[in-house]
Amino acid sequence: MPTFNLTINNKKHTVEAAMDTPLLWVLRDHINLVGTKYGCGIGQCGACTVHVNGTATRSCLLQVSQAEGMKITTIEGLSEDGKHPVQEAWKDIDVPQCGYCQSGQIMTASAFLENNPAPNESEIRNAMHGNICRCASYNSIEKAVKVAAEKLS
Amino acid sequence: MATSKQITFSRRSFLRTSTLASGGMLIGFNLFNACKPDVALPVDISQLNFNDFNAFIRISDEGKVTIFSPNPEIGQGVKTSMPMLIAEELDVAWGDVYVVQGKLDTKNYTRQIAGGSQSIRHGWEPLRQTGATAKQMLINTAAARWGVSPSECTAKKGIITNANGETLGYGDVVKEAAVLEVPEDVSLKDPKDFNIIGKNTANVDLNKITTGKPLFGLDYKEEGMVYASVLRAPAFGQKLESFDATATKAMPGVLDVITIGEKVRAYFDKKESNWTVQLNSNDKVVVIAKTTWEAIKGKNAIKAVWKDESTPESTESHDKILLDLLEGDTFKTMRSDGNVKKAFAEADKVLERTFESPFLPHNCMEPMNFFANVTPERVHLVGPIQTPAAAAKVVASLLDRNIEDVHVEMTRMGGGFGRRLYGDFAFEAAEISNAIQKPVKMVSSREDDMTTGVYRPAIKYKIAAAIKSGKLTGYHLKEAAINGNMYGLIPNFFPAGAIENYQVDVANYKSNITTGAWRAPYTNFLASAEQSFFDELAEVLQVDRVQLHLNLLEKVKGTTDERIQYSPERLQGVIKLAVDKSNWGKTKAGGVYQGFSVYYCHNTHVAEVADIIMTNGLPIVKKVTCAVDCGIVVNPLGALNQIKGGIIDGIGHAMYSELTFKNGVPQSNNFNTYQLIRMGQTPTDIDVHFVESNMAPTGLGEPTLPPIGAAVANAVYAATGKRLYKQPYMSNMNVEEQIVG
Numbered sequence: 078m079p080t081f082n083l084t085i086n087n088k089k090h091t092v093e094a095a096m097d098t099p100l101l102w103v104l105r106d107h108i109n110l111v112g113t114k115y116g117c118g119i120g121q122c123g124a125c126t127v128h129v130n131g132t133a134t135r136s137c138l139l140q141v142s143q144a145e146g147m148k149i150t151t152i153e154g155l156s157e158d159g160k161h162p163v164q165e166a167w168k169d170i171d172v173p174q175c176g177y178c179q180s181g182q183i184m185t186a187s188a189f190l191e192n193n194p195a196p197n198e199s200e201i202r203n204a205m206h207g208n209i210c211r212c213a214s215y216n217s218i219e220k221a222v223k224v225a226a227e228k229l230s
Numbered sequence: 231m232a233t234s235k236q237i238t239f240s241r242r243s244f245l246r247t248s249t250l251a252s253g254g255m256l257i258g259f260n261l262f263n264a265c266k267p268d269v270a271l272p273v274d275i276s277q278l279n280f281n282d283f284n285a286f287i288r289i290s291d292e293g294k295v296t297i298f299s300p301n302p303e304i305g306q307g308v309k310t311s312m313p314m315l316i317a318e319e320l321d322v323a324w325g326d327v328y329v330v331q332g333k334l335d336t337k338n339y340t341r342q343i344a345g346g347s348q349s350i351r352h353g354w355e356p357l358r359q360t361g362a363t364a365k366q367m368l369i370n371t372a373a374a375r376w377g378v379s380p381s382e383c384t385a386k387k388g389i390i391t392n393a394n395g396e397t398l399g400y401g402d403v404v405k406e407a408a409v410l411e412v413p414e415d416v417s418l419k420d421p422k423d424f425n426i427i428g429k430n431t432a433n434v435d436l437n438k439i440t441t442g443k444p445l446f447g448l449d450y451k452e453e454g455m456v457y458a459s460v461l462r463a464p465a466f467g468q469k470l471e472s473f474d475a476t477a478t479k480a481m482p483g484v485l486d487v488i489t490i491g492e493k494v495r496a497y498f499d500k501k502e503s504n505w506t507v508q509l510n511s512n513d514k515v516v517v518i519a520k521t522t523w524e525a526i527k528g529k530n531a532i533k534a535v536w537k538d539e540s541t542p543e544s545t546e547s548h549d550k551i552l553l554d555l556l557e558g559d560t561f562k563t564m565r566s567d568g569n570v571k572k573a574f575a576e577a578d579k580v581l582e583r584t585f586e587s588p589f590l591p592h593n594c595m596e597p598m599n600f601f602a603n604v605t606p607e608r609v610h611l612v613g614p615i616q617t618p619a620a621a622a623k624v625v626a627s628l629l630d631r632n633i634e635d636v637h638v639e640m641t642r643m644g645g646g647f648g649r650r651l652y653g654d655f656a657f658e659a660a661e662i663s664n665a666i667q668k669p670v671k672m673v674s675s676r677e678d679d680m681t682t683g684v685y686r687p688a689i690k691y692k693i694a695a696a697i698k699s700g701k702l703t704g705y706h707l708k709e710a711a712i713n714g715n716m717y718g719l720i721p722n723f724f725p726a727g728a729i730e731n732y733q734v735d736v737a738n739y740k741s742n743i744t745t746g747a748w749r750a751p752y753t754n755f756l757a758s759a760e761q762s763f764f765d766e767l768a769e770v771l772q773v774d775r776v777q778l779h780l781n782l783l784e785k786v787k788g789t790t791d792e793r794i795q796y797s798p799e800r801l802q803g804v805i806k807l808a809v810d811k812s813n814w815g816k817t818k819a820g821g822v823y824q825g826f827s828v829y830y831c832h833n834t835h836v837a838e839v840a841d842i843i844m845t846n847g848l849p850i851v852k853k854v855t856c857a858v859d860c861g862i863v864v865n866p867l868g869a870l871n872q873i874k875g876g877i878i879d880g881i882g883h884a885m886y887s888e889l890t891f892k893n894g895v896p897q898s899n900n901f902n903t904y905q906l907i908r909m910g911q912t913p914t915d916i917d918v919h920f921v922e923s924n925m926a927p928t929g930l931g932e933p934t935l936p937p938i939g940a941a942v943a944n945a946v947y948a949a950t951g952k953r954l955y956k957q958p959y960m961s962n963m964n965v966e967e968q969i970v971g
Contacts, residue, residue, distance in 0.1 A: 078482055095482055095524070102523035106457075111449040112442015114644070115522075116595050117676045121901035124595060152442030159441040167440045171432045171867050174875055175305025176439035177446060177595040177644030198914070206910045209901065211595045211645045212305045213878035214871065215912045 081141050085110065086154025096142035101125045103141045104151060112152035112180045116209070123208030124177065126184040127151050133188035152180035155187060163187040166225035174212035182208050186222050194229050196222070287316060287364050293388045293401030295322050298332040301349045302616055303435075304646030305875075306931040307868035308349045310434045312357055314864060315350075318426040319361030319418060322400070323387040329434040334618040334638035350864055351833060351928050362416045370410055371403040387425075421862060421924050430867035435642060445642040447599045447614035448673065455601070455669040456485060458662045459525035461515040461532050462682045465894030466743040467542045470513040473534040478517055481531060483524030488516050490661045493628040494654075512539070516662055522673050540742045542894030545588070545688070548712065551739050552690040555710035556584065561735035564721035565793075568731035570696075573704025577696035581770050585693070585759035586956040588888035590686040590748055591896075593906060596644020597679040602659035603669035604629065609636045610669075611656055614643035621653035625660045648747035652684045677899040685889060686748030687712035687741070691759040695767050696731070702771060702782075704731035707760070711738055713745040716752040722793040723753070724801060724830055725760070728782035743891065749879065750932040753831040758884060758957065761827040761940030766953060775826055775944075776809055796830035801837075803921050804828065804857040808837035811919050812855035822852065825945030827937040834933035835859040835921075838877070840941035841913075844949045848960065851881055851942060853915040856934060861925035869930050874916045876934035882907025884939030885960045 083090045085108065092107045099118070104110045104127070113136055116124030120135040127136045128150040155161045163186050173179045182205065189196070189204040196204070201222045210218065288296035297316050303309035313329045365385055372390040373380040375398070382393045388400045421427075438445055463469060475487040491513035515532050519525035574580060600613035609631055615621055618638040626633045643650055659672040674682075689711040696704030705725060709715055715736035726732060748754060768775035779801075786798035805828050808814070814824060821843050828837040841853040854877050863869050886905040890897045898904035943954040946963075956962040 094521075095527075098521075098523050102521060105448075106521040106523070109451070110442070111444045114446075114595070115448065115597070115676075117901050119676075119900055119902060122595070152440075155441075159437060164440040168432065168436050171430075171436065171871065173305075173433055173436065173439045174307070174871050175303075175595065175643060175645045176433070176435060179439050180442045183440060202910045206908050209595065209906050209908060211593055211647075211879075211906065212871075213875040213882065213907065213912070215878055215907075215909045216874050216914075216916055217871065219909060219914075 079142075081145050083141070083144055083149060084147070085149045086151060092141065094141050096140060098141045099137045100127070100139045100141055100144045100149070101136040103144075104136060110151050110153050114177055114181060116178065116181070121209075122178070122181075123185055124181040126181040126208070128184060128188055131188065131191065133185045152184060155183065161187060162228035163190065163221075163225040166221040166228060169224055170217050170221040172214055172217040172221050174214050178208060178210045182210065182218055186218075186225060190222070190226055190229055195226060287320065287360070289400050289404045291401045291404070293399045294326050294328065295320065295388070295400075296328045296330055298330050300332045301353070302614075302618065302640045302643065303331065304614075304616060304643040304650065306349070306872060307433065307865065309642075310431055311350055311865045311868055312353050313434070314426050314431055315353060315357035316361040318424055319358045320365050321361075321385050321387065321425075324426050324431060326388060331640055331642070334622060334640065348832075348929055351926070354926050358418050359416070362418055363413060364407075366413045366416045367407040367410050368400050368403055370413070371407040372398045375403065375406075427862065427864050428866065431865045432867060446596050446644050447601070447612070447641045448596055448644070448671075450601050450612050450641055450671070452601070452603065452669045455671055456518050456520060456666070457522045457525040458659070458670050458672045459517045459519070459522075459529035459675070460490075460658055460672060460678065461517070461529050461534060462678065463512055463536055464681070465536070465542050466741075466891070467538055467540040467894045468512075468536040469539040470515065471535040471537045473515050473532055475515070475517075475532055477533070478528040478531045481524065481528050483520040484517060484528040485520065486518040486666060487528070487532070488518065488662070488665050489513050490516055490658060490665065493661050493664075494657050497624060497628040514658070518662070518666060518670065525673065526675050543741055543743060544892050544894075545890040548688050548739075548741070548891070549586075552688065552710040552712070553584070555737040555739060556690060556692045556708055558737065560737045561708060562715070562737070564716065564734040564736055565726055566733045567726070567729070568704075570704050570706050570731045570733040573696040573698075573731035574694070574706065577698050577703060579697040579770070580694055581697065581767055582692065582694040583763055583766065583953075583955060585691045585755075585762065587689050587755040587758075588890065588957060589688050589743070590883060590887055591680050591683040591889050591904070592645070592647040592649035592686075592748060593680065593904070594643070594645030594647060594649055597676055598649070598655040598674040599672055600656045600659035601669070601671045602656070602663035604660060604663040604667065607635075609660060611637065611660065612639045612641060613656060613659070614641050614646070614650055615653060615656055616643070616646050616648075616650040617653060621656045624653055624657060628657060629660060629664050647749045648686075648751065649684060652746055654684070676901070680889075680904065681896040681899045684744045684746035686751075686754070687714070687743075687745040689752070689755055691756065693759060693763045695763075695770075697771065700771065702729060702767070705729045705733070707734045709734070709736040709756075711736065712741045712743070714738065716756065719793060719795055720752055720756070720831075722791075722795065724786075724796055724828075725764075725782055727786045727789050727791055727794045742894070749876075750831060750936050753829070753936040754880070754883075755939070755957065757827070757829040757831070757936030758939030758943065761829065761937060762943045762954070765826070765940065765944040765947065774815075776805060776814065779805055779828055795833070796835065800835040800859045800921070801828060801830055804835045804837040804859050807857035807919050807921060808839050808855055811857065811917060812839035812841070814839055821949075823945050823949035825941045825943065825948060827939075827941035827944065829933070829937040831936055832931075832933045833928035834930060836933050836937055838934070838937045838941045840938065840945045842942065842945040842949060848963070849885075849942065849946050849949065851913045851945075853917065854881075854913050854938065854941070855917045855919070857919045857921065858930070858934065859921035859923060860930055860933075861923045861927040863920050864927050866920075869920075870918055872930040873918050873934045876930070876932065877916055877938050878907060878912050880935040880938035881913070881942060882911070884942060884957050886911070886958050888958050888961065
């Protein structure tokens with residue numbers, strides 16, 4: 078079994094896995110970073126979203142062999158103290174219901190706001206359209222993204 | 231009177247206490263059972279059997295409070311709201327409270343279930359009683375130390391104060407309080423004195439959720455744990471004939487390939503299967519591997535041969551069967567008032583409409599999974615489940631173990647919606663662990679989850695109204711459903727009691743597709759059908775649709791019919807509030823059209839108005855105004871989450887979602903072929919208003935979902951003159967016609 082050197086949340090990890098193993102399962106099963114969630118495995122729901130070199134990426138579609146040399150950030154590494162403006166906004170609004178999809182929502186929102194710190198409503202809706210929330214906390218997510226944008230500006 | 235019935239509980243609480251090695255003390259309350267005289271007071275923590283308790287309050291020497299929340303958390307917020315009830319009467323600062331999920335207690339607890347929006351309704355009295363009793367004991371201790379009467383002392387935010395202004399913290403007296411006699415008949419607060427109940431209170435797991443801490447079933451791990459992926463029949467009606475695992479066994483990480491099914495089959499063969507449990511107990515092939523990915527990959531490489539055990543079914547055949555049932559004579563009457571036959575025979579006008587709904591999977595974001603570790607000593611089960619007690623019982627039976635050997639821990643659930651009422655995933659995990667004698671996590675892929683579900687079945691309704699001299703004289707509702715029918719008090723929901731000649735009939739078709747409860751069972755579509763029908767009926771009767779409801783409800787007032795659980799006054803209250811707040815009936819700018827709907831279910835009264843616009847012939851829901859009467863609102867913040875979530879979930883499934891079958895095979899298996907509502911499709915504004923009330927609270931996990939489908943359909947009619955009878959509406963609208971029209 079090949080080994081891969083990964084940089085995750087500024088820490089180096091060496092993992093042994095088949096080269097087609099999705100980064101998602103390497104994070105969850107090999108490195109024990111379970112904040113990144115499995116939802117669909119085909120890039121349709123966004124629950125597994127991480128940042129790869131700063132871009133929101135579906136970790137279920139990225140093979141471990143492609144992830145070498147990239148700067149990977151998961152929900153656990155988004156901030157040191159859990160106080161990234163997006164995390165703070167999520168708490169201000171009390172967004173989660175079951176909470177399962179929320180780390181993916183937060184990772185999508187934080188990468189989006191990095192590129193567009195002052196989005197309008199339709200830009201927020203477009204950016205978040207790829208993340209499913211089965212509890213339908215969408216209105217709260219939308220509001221939290223707006224609050225996070227205010228915090229960032 | 232047809233007001234909400236008072237539920238009565240045994241008020242006797244049994245309390246047990248223990249001093250903690252680390253300081254402070256633990257108070258355990260048996261909430262629902264009478265005192266068991268044979269249980270001795272434990273003297274130290276090591277003798278304390280945690281499973282003997284169903285709710286805990288732990289108070290440290292510093293006065294910090296830990297509350298163990300008894301019921302499973304599926305996103306409905308009970309892990310926050312149930313401890314709020316205890317903390318209110320205990321009178322501690324919410325900021326000093328730490329909440330921990332309680333484990334399953336099969337001995338003493340009666341309702342450790344998440345389902346039916348009942349947790350808060352049933353917990354309202356006993357949980358407050360628990361807090362109040364503990365508070366009284368702490369006060370009594372302080373009073374004794376001061377040598378004053380307890381009645382001269384007050385307690386607030388964890389501080390006891392006497393008439394001289396002296397104070398003691400809960401932590402100062404907690405050890406002595408533990409050995410006091412448990413007081414009976416402590417009084418509960420007047421709602422106007424609530425400090426925690428009624429205040430916006432954030433989800434207790436908020437920090438953990440937003441930082442990705444392990445909380446859910448899929449996150450749970452134990453040393454030496456392996457992963458299992460289960461290959462189940464690809465079509466309903468099929469069973470395993472043979473399989474070839476050669477390729478799988480050669481794959482990296484794969485540890486074993488086994489079959490299961492026998493034990494579950496033996497268990498269910500003994501049992502009379504009811505509508506809720508008709509689980510797939512055919513043989514399944516299980517791939518055991520070191521990681522989830524290797525297990526799933528290994529499963530996908532199994533070459534299996536399946537053969538038909540019963541005739542594979544299709545949506546096309548279901549449609550015909552259900553429509554035939556509606557025309558047939560195999561009905562069972564669920565409620566009959568007056569003489570419906572006569573009313574229709576004498577009618578000078580009859581309105582009759584058929585409403586249709588598809589199968590729906592639950593699609594919890596966290597796919598089904600469970601951890602099991604079966605050892606000679608015990609059976610340890612951990613995972614997301616709405617019915618831990620039932621699962622423990624089944625697992626004990628199918629593994630031929632004593633129920634005392636089976637221990638269940640509930641993780642936070644990545645959604646439930648009814649799917650996690652069925653313990654099939656836990657049974658599988660237990661059977662697998664029993665076979666391999668290792669700790670194992672059974673993990674369903676999304677495809678497994680969607681295609682081997684326990685679905686909301688397709689249901690069709692035929693509703694007919696008899697009209698004579700412009701008056702509604704009869705109402706006849708027929709249900710044709712798969713694997714079961716509406717149950718309990720549903721046939722007595724509105725409009726039962728409001729129409730002199732009224733009848734509800736049900737007919738059933740037994741399918742080999744597994745079906746079960748789905749958020750607001752039956753009413754999730756029944757409300758759409760009836761409230762769409764009433765919109766049309768009002769038009770035929772030439773009455774304002776809101777006024778029609780108010781008039782009908784007037785007739786229910788003062789009813790002596792015990793089966794009528796809804797309150798006509800409270801339904802009228804939510805109607806008036808929704809109408810007022812939505813500017814119903816007033817001219818709208820910008821091509822906005824409104825639809826109205828009202829419903830009672832799960833003990834809660836709800837009215838909704840949907841504002842839509844039409845774009846390219848398709849409706850877009852812009853705003854929903856919702857009026858709710860759920861009694862006292864325990865946690866307004868959590869309540870709003872449930873209400874808004876229920877509404878958007880209802881819009882999504884009424885408009886977009888369906889699962890069809892062809893030769894027994896589900897035609898969608900993931901979110902690329904199955905549509906769930908997404909952010910861009912949600913209303914930008916959901917305006918919620920509560921009816922102010924001092925009545926005992928009722929649940930909110932389900933009641934806002936059922937009425938919304940009709941509110942949307944009625945708004946589409948207002949906009950286009952076209953009635954929608956079949957869900958999902960977007961697949962059954964003639965878009966081209968709409969554009970031209």
